[in-house]
Every structure is written in C-alpha cells, then in structure tokens.
Amino acid sequence: MEPVRRVLVVEDEPALADLARMYLERDGFVVDLARDVATAEAVAARTPPHVVLLDIGLPGGRDGVDLCRAMRARGDWTPVILVTARDDEVDRVIGLELGADDYVTKPYSPRELVARVKAVLRRSAGGPAHRQSPDEPPLQVGRVRLDLGRRLVWVDEKPVELTTTEFDLLAHLMRRPGRVFPRGELLSQVWDYPSDDATRTVDVHVAQVRAKLGDASPIRTVRGVGYAADDRGRTA
Template sequence: MQVLVVEDDPAIAAPLVGVLERAGFSTTHVSTGREALTTDPGDLVLLDLGLPDMDGLDVCRRLRERSDVPIIVVTARGDEVDRVVGLEVGADDYVVKPFGKRELVARIRAVLRRSGSAPNTGHGDHADRSVLGGLVVDRRSHRVLLHGDEIALTPTEFDLLELLARDPGAVVRRSEILDEVWDQEWYGPTRTIDVHVAALRRKLGDSGWVETVRGVGFRLAEPVAAP
C-alpha cells in the first residue's frame, strides 16, 4: 500500500516515514500543498495542516473534490472546531500531534478497512494478520493463535510479537524494539527486552520461535522440528 505523507517539518517527516515503512507501507513524502495536489495520492494521504504555501484544510478539500482517497489529518491543531472543520471538508480521521506510533498505524489500518482497501504487509500476509506455520498474529482482534489455540499475552508481549511478525526471519534491532514497543525513549536497562522475550518464548512453548541474534536483536522463526 502506498501512503502519501504531506509534512513540511523534516524532523517529523523522517521518523514518520520510517514508522510507516517498518509497518509494511510504501511512502512518498512531499512538503508543500502544491506538491500534494500534483502527486499521486496513492492509497492513503497523511496530511499536515500547517504547510508553508497553503492551508492544509484547503488541500484536503481539493483532494476530496477530485478523489475518494482516504485522508488522515495529522496536525498540532487540537481544538474541537479544527477537528470538526477537518472532518467536514473531507478528512476520514483526525490525529493530533504528538501521537503514538502504534496508534497512528492502527488508525491508518482502520481507515483503510473502512474504505474497502486491503493493505499488505510486504511478506504475503494481510496487514491485519501475520501467519508463520501454526502461529497467527491477528492485529485487528489483538489475538495470537498457535495451532488453533489462543495464547494469552500481556499487551507488551503482544506488541513485541506483532513487531517481529511484520517480517518473519528479519532481524529487529534492540533499539527498534525499544522505540516501537515501548513507544518512547527508554531510559531503563535494555534487559527488559530479554525478560519479555523469555516470557514470550515460554508462552509459545518453544524458544525457537524467537531467535536471538547476538549483539543485534531478535527475529521470528518457525522452530525446526526435532528429527
């Protein structure tokens, strides 16, 4: 799925693009309203209102006049009046900065579901769920099934597994895990990751589901059956 990011602040745009791409979306970034109106909107538009050349609400209105592409306004304007106006001119959702990364990705997926789009994670699974062998991670219902049986996980354990399940076999660095799962800069010991990985392995019943890449991070892999 292609997301058009309309954001003039590089300090916000760069990490936002990174979050989206790690979540399985392709992105195009523009920094002005004029660019937004002349660029292919793709499957969804993330639109900042504080653009340097024109009001983002006008951009939203003009995009809606020509297309039914889903539009999510991402802005610092948090007043109720701004929210109402944004929705009235055609936005499908309205997110106020600062926002959580996981919340934004969840909102994108929800808007795409409502619009009838079917985003893809990039490794063959629907964006709402990842499947590896007998393991199913269902993002929409926030459930994990292993060979048909539901596995009870804490919210943090689920977020950790969901992150690894976005691209099975790919190594996820510790720094990325802290950033994505804890959703903030972590000032405590990184040992907390190992504690949660150990709990996850225990609940999945086989340590082989989560492999350690020493000095780098972790990856999700289907355990090798004993001969």
C-alpha cells in the same frame, strides 16, 4: 504477494515526516513525502496514494484544509487522516466537514499513527466489520433510509453525501435501532480502534452526521453511555 499499500505523508517538519515514514515502511507501506500542497498534488498525480496523512499547517499559502477541500471537490475520496498540532475542536470539525476520515493530534505515537492508517484502509476496503451484502435490504429509521449495497443515504427522498466513516457509523447504529452502543464499542466495531481510546473521535463524527442529516437525524445521545438510532432522534 501482498498488494502495495502507498501512503502520502504531507508534513513540513522533516523530523516528523521521517519518523512517520520509518514506522510506516517497517510495516510494509510504500511512503511518499511532500512538504507543501503543490508538491503533494504533483506526487499524488504521479503515484496515487491509498491514504493521505495530511498536516493542517503547511507552508506556501495553501494548508491541509485547502488540499482536503480540493480533493473532495474533484471527487477524489482517497482516505485522509488529518494531523494537527492544535487540539482544537474547530480544526477537527472543519476537516471532517470537508470529508476527512480521521484526525490525530501532535504529539502522537508513531505506532498509533500506523494503527490509524491500517484502520482507515480496512474501512475503505470494506473489511469484515464494514462489508455489506449486495442483497441486504435497505435500512429505514424515521425519515432516513440507507441502501447498504450501494452505500447511499436519503432523508425523505433527498440524497445526502456521507464520508465512508460517517456512513459506516450510521449504518452500524441503524442496523439495530434502539440499541444503545457505548462509545468504546463503536470505536472498536466501526473504527477498529482499541475500545479504551481516549479521543473524541466518535463524538465528532456523530456531530457531523447529525449536521448533514439535520432534524431528520435518528441518532440519540444516551448520557454517560453512548448513542442509539431510533425515531426519537437526538437528545443531547
């Protein structure tokens, strides 16, 4: 018997909330709905979700950014997929800085939404592409060191906190230092998304990892191709 997979959909537009619920329930998910932050927090306290679909624009004085910030501040690392009506990089970056795992922009395909939920759950559960052996030795590129078994990151000797997705992206690059990974390959291997997905998911997450690692970041941009990790670092 498959375990229950529970999704909390925080959306104030009833038609969109019902559409998301219908498609998720068709795929076997249990779905809870909330239209504002206060209701979402009450529902999550009663029945903790495995993933949260979180609209940025919400009524009641607190928005999706506030909820994501509050979750991470109390140490709740339940995967969060932000949903925004604005295709604005500022919104995406703010959400990812707060620890969101992914984002989708309205209008979205319900099937794509379900695929994103599944991919985030696979990553958070340590699916085959993201699972590390406890005995796998740490990775070191330049000043950055990763402990794959414990999922810890240091710059020099200072710990750095990365989200699940950020860690998986950095680990994937650092496992093969110097090897250039096209964006499509990273989408497929790290996110479990189709390699022809047209979103800027990879670029936004790379920007966030670089921001957290500062001038020690080993991630190098190869124009027109993708990204690599090596001691030459960034060339944007």
